[in-house]
Amino acid sequence: MIHSTRLRLAALLVLGAACQPRPKETGMAEGGSATAAKAGLSHEEEAAVRAIDTEWARAATVGNGDAIAALYTAEATLLPPGAPMVKGAATKKYWVDFTNGFSGTTELNTMAVEGGGDVAYAVGTYRMALTPKKAGAKPLPVDEGKYIEVLKRQGDGSWKIVYDIWNPNAPAK
Numbered sequence: 001m002i003h004s005t006r007l008r009l010a011a012l013l014v015l016g017a018a019c020q021p022r023p024k025e026t027g028m029a030e031g032g033s034a035t036a037a038k039a040g041l042s043h044e045e046e047a048a049v050r051a052i053d054t055e056w057a058r059a060a061t062v063g064n065g066d067a068i069a070a071l072y073t074a075e076a077t078l079l080p081p082g083a084p085m086v087k088g089a090a091t092k093k094y095w096v097d098f099t100n101g102f103s104g105t106t107e108l109n110t111m112a113v114e115g116g117g118d119v120a121y122a123v124g125t126y127r128m129a130l131t132p133k134k135a136g137a138k139p140l141p142v143d144e145g146k147y148i149e150v151l152k153r154q155g156d157g158s159w160k161i162v163y164d165i166w167n168p169n170a171p172a173k
Helices: 002-018 034-039 043-062 066-071 090-102
Strands: 072-080 102-117 118-134 143-153 159-168
Touching: 043 066, 043 102, 043 118, 043 143, 043 159, 066 090, 072 090, 090 102
Parallel strands: 072 159
Antiparallel strands: 102 118, 118 143, 143 159
């Protein structure tokens, strides 16, 4: 008797959950910018977040690791492909070491920016044509991939990256 009551109660719970109205979708649309306003960011806020990616690509292309690191919060976390997480002050060292080791053109294509309040995220693709800075080094194969960044508005109104993950389109070897 207790078993059948539990079974009926579980069936009612499942049926009740299945009959609930579908939540309103807020996912990113391909190309993204039209959905940003619906998600709560103003056009100015979206532009400010996109400017972070523009500056990131510029700083990477000219080899300025300090400028890249300045785009991150002090407590930022990087999630690089094939490597452990990098947190806090180590993010600056990561980007300085990167720019000390490689040079070349970096392009970011920010496809979507969404968010609200003091949090935003950017999704896009990247392309890096890098050459190691060692004497006689040959250019690496062009690296193309995708990324997502989570940004937080700072006390001064600026935006900084707090989480950053990227990975190449090419399969791992």
